[in-house]
Amino acid sequence: MDSKRSEAAQRAADMPLAVKILVAGGFGVGKTTMVGAVSEIRPLQTEEVLTDRSIGVDNTAGVEQKTTTTVAMDFGRITIRDGLILYLFGTPGQDRFWFMWDELSLGALGAVVLADTRRLADCFPSVDYFERRGLPFVVAVNCFEDGFDYTPDEIRQALDLDGAIPVVMCDARERRSGKKVLTTLVGHVLSIHGHAPPREAGAPVY
Amino acid sequence: MTGHGSEWLDEEAGPLVRSYALTRGRTSPGTRGEGFEMIAIISTVGTAPFSSPNVWPEHLAILELCARPLSVAEISAKLRLPLVVIRVLLGDLLDVGLIAVRRPKQDDRPFNEHLLREVLHGLQAL
Numbered sequence: 406m407d408s409k410r411s412e413a414a415q416r417a418a419d420m421p422l423a424v425k426i427l428v429a430g431g432f433g434v435g436k437t438t439m440v441g442a443v444s445e446i447r448p449l450q451t452e453e454v455l456t457d458r459s460i461g462v463d464n465t466a467g468v469e470q471k472t473t474t475t476v477a478m479d480f481g482r483i484t485i486r487d488g489l490i491l492y493l494f495g496t497p498g499q500d501r502f503w504f505m506w507d508e509l510s511l512g513a514l515g516a517v518v519l520a521d522t523r524r525l526a527d528c529f530p531s532v533d534y535f536e537r538r539g540l541p542f543v544v545a546v547n548c549f550e551d552g553f554d555y556t557p558d559e560i561r562q563a564l565d566l567d568g569a570i571p572v573v574m575c576d577a578r579e580r581r582s583g584k585k586v587l588t589t590l591v592g593h594v595l596s597i598h599g600h601a602p603p604r605e606a607g608a609p610v611y
Numbered sequence: 612m613t614g615h616g617s618e619w620l621d622e623e624a625g626p627l628v629r630s631y632a633l634t635r636g637r638t639s640p641g642t643r644g645e646g647f648e649m650i651a652i653i654s655t656v657g658t659a660p661f662s663s664p665n666v667w668p669e670h671l672a673i674l675e676l677c678a679r680p681l682s683v684a685e686i687s688a689k690l691r692l693p694l695v696v697i698r699v700l701l702g703d704l705l706d707v708g709l710i711a712v713r714r715p716k717q718d719d720r721p722f723n724e725h726l727l728r729e730v731l732h733g734l735q736a737l
């Protein structure tokens with residue numbers, strides 16, 4: 406049994422390490438679209454079954470009466486190198502599922518808050534949550550054709566964001582654009598800790 | 612593993628009924644999240660005794676899938692079973708030493724510059 410255990414430990418050390426980034430925002434803002442645009446696999450879906458207890462409803466009626474809700478999450482995958490995988494989770498927009506968000510945030514490198522200029526308020530809960538939680542994030546404005554033409558500074562003001570938080574204009578359908586959002590996020594996390602992110606030579610600023 | 616066959620469950624049962632039947636209500640908070648985080652990587656390290664009544668088709672499906680290391684979230688997606696169920700099944704398999712787990716760094720969050728630079732370079736190379 407002991408040798409079996411140490412064998413398993415050795416095997417585990419040879420297995421890939423996974424890290425994650427969250428993509429949050431209101432319903433229909435383009436989370437799944439962005440995850441799919443940068444993922445090497447078609448976005449997959451997993452679901453969590455939430456009981457009254459996990460969503461904080463006090464139920465006195467007993468186990469038999471327990472109601473459940475399922476929350477679906479989309480995710481994609483990017484192989485960074487052999488042995489290192491980045492997962493992207495499109496997190497559900499309902500801010501009442503704190504339990505879900507807590508689990509998703511734990512150990513995350515950072516988050517992308519997707520915003521739609523037609524419904525800016527939809528991303529307030531995400532912004533609030535990540536600020537409170539202290540998880541580094543960037544705001545990516547998904548530019549729909551009939552959206553309003555706000556500047557990043559106007560968005561920053563409207564969302565009452567700290568000046569250091571990057572605001573990026575993007576097209577969630579474009580791989581290159583999603584890549585720009587993600588590199589901005591990781592660069593932001595590095596800069597928070599006083600490490601200048603290396604300039605990407607000739608990178609187009611979308 | 613506790614022995615309850617799932618043969619009597621037909622497709623009509625629906626995902627939730629099926630979930631609870633599969634896990635026999637073993638969905639305590641203790642099995643949720645701890646050790647089987649969504650991005651924990653699972654790899655099969657042993658062969659299940661096919662004849663055992665404690666081995667369900669779902670256990671075997673996981674072992675087959677994880678011949679190549681796979682995340683908990685991917686297992687859930689590919690088998691179309693909620694995370695809460697997958698975690699119980701993984702717990703069974705871990706108890707009998709049939710899987711190995713590579714857990715993600717969960718520490719909230721000592722800054723890891725090397726890891727972040729690796730991720731940044733990987734993303735830039737996309």
Ligand SMILES: Nc1nc2c(ncn2[C@@H]2O[C@H](COP(=O)(O)OP(=O)(O)O)[C@@H](O)[C@H]2O)c(=O)[nH]1
Nearest residue numbers: 432433434435436437438547548549576577578
């Ligand atoms: N025109 C346009 N449509 C988009 C864009 N991003 C997403 N969509 C569409 O908006 C809808 C909602 O996107 P989805 O990714 O499912 O949103 P989610 O609810 O945040 O996951 C889908 O029909 C997408 O095809 C975009 O940048 N421009």
Ligand SMILES: [Mg+2]
Nearest residue numbers: 436437479495
């Ligand atoms: Mg979606």
